[in-house]
Amino acid sequence: MNDQRTAHTGPVEPAPVHAEAAEVRRFRERLGLPGLVDVHTHFMPERVLHKVWNYFDTNGPLLGGLEWPITYRKEEAERTVLLREFGVRAFTSMLYPHKPGMAAWLNAWAADFARRTPDCLHTATLYPEPGVETYVREAVEAGARVFKSHVQVGAYDPADELLQRTWGLLADAGIPVVIHCGSGPAPGKYTGPEPIARVLARHPRLRLIIAHMGMPEYEDFLGLAERFAEVRLDTTMAFTDFTEQFMPFPRSALPRVAALGDRILLGTDFPNIPYPYVHQLHALESLGLGQEWLRAVCHDNAARLFRL
Template identity: 55%
Template sequence: MVEEGAPSPVVEERASRDHDVAPVRAFWERLGLPGLVDVHTHFLPPPIERAVYAVFDAAGPKIGRPWPIRYRAPLEERVALLRAMGVRAFPTLPYAHKPGVAGFLNEWARGFARDVPESLWSGTFFPEPEAGAYVADLVGDGIAVFKVHVQVGEFHLDDRLLDPVWGVLEDAGTPVVVHAGSGPVANAFTGPEPMRAVLERFPRLAVVVAHMGAPEYDGFFALAERFERVRLDTTMVFTDFFDEAAGRFPDHLVPALRDLGGKILLGTDFPTIPYPYAHQLESLERLGLGDDWLRAVCWDNGAELFGVGVGG
């Protein structure tokens, strides 16, 4: 029962939503952009999503610290919030954590992309004998992007079972978002060396390095400088929370952000972030790299990579 004089839950929910929406829209409207292209968001099948949320809630060894999820809401509400904020394109980025699960994730993501026009059709794969075949089928069907997470999946990027996958993706130019950095917690599979080994054999791969490779920024920036199609996403980097969780972005690499401006893409990790969506944008702005840099990162680069038009 709502106490007399207290705001109703509906009013409180609307106020909270407006509080999140207004600063995001103000950011891109000031820059004269048609909205945002966010290349790193997650939508997962409900049972897997619940399992992922439980890992964050437990703050266990794979997370390493308390990590409250700000945007824990039903799928439809999260999509509506991104639309209200003006995010014109966003992926689902499923990631397989063991053999045999990629097919289920890929079929669910296919349906999501069919139902949500702004969605960048996403898929995943795992080092297993059939990976080359199902990735080739998805590429042939027009999938937009893949995601792999070596910290969670506990596999090496240079596993030879993935060679057919890398060959297909290199030939097609289909991007793959790769979480290979050791943040938030390192294991035997993280770090830049396995990615370097893959790129030396498949140098035209279109790789988007998640979280800019944090905390091994230097190693992953070197790959972006060396390989034409390697890009970096901003996901959580420069935020106050991530500075504490994964280490502060090194000052000596700030000039490289400008030099690699065409290869830097906005990413946020929505919904599993512990702060307002706008904080990621504010964190980019306070770098002081200028409005043209922000326009490229928040719209131009992602729109070009994924063929996003003003209509979305």
């Protein structure tokens, strides 16, 4: 492992879009990549997304007091074009319910978005409620390729008995689930590694992708990935200047990240990030884990998982 890391100091100012796209292209060209695969991007009904943005604007309680400006506050079509300009060849429409009765109609919206956006991996979501297995099965049969679970926002126990048959269904189907279960940026009642460990004890073949590298319980979630062969982690916001200020990744754990190089996937949280998209890529590059690791994380691992 190359131990030379580039220090990031001070605020990262957004560049003009065309300049940033060129910078992302140079990053891809250095690695010889045909494009990027970003497993953690947000597209959802506009009125829902605007409510999410308002939550960030008003510093909602789950943000832990952080100021969080939205860098890419653009209309849906503009955001889609921008990802393509960045060379993102596949992305997701991460969306999530915060109460019962939302998931099924969010899934209907996401299915339509995937139909009209061929480079978006058809995304679906779930919530522990009566009927969850039925609408999850319907989404799978309709072609869903990835699910989103948000334990923090949904405030539910992922080991809830209402979800057990659904986790089994997804494990049998081999469909990955991007799950926000770490306690960052603010802890929830059911966040942390223990509830997820209980889920995996019952469903060891479940393909969980731990969002945000499990921040701030990074090492605990690395441990779950070391124990369970189908557990992966996404890089969303990890290692960036913004996150390093309040939930720094322990540098002593980087050899474990290197060893799990085939199960780390690029995620960014676009468009809901308080810095330029390219900063996530530079933050990963600055870890000094080598070009082979970067190629796997930014493209090859997800391309293999989703058979792109």
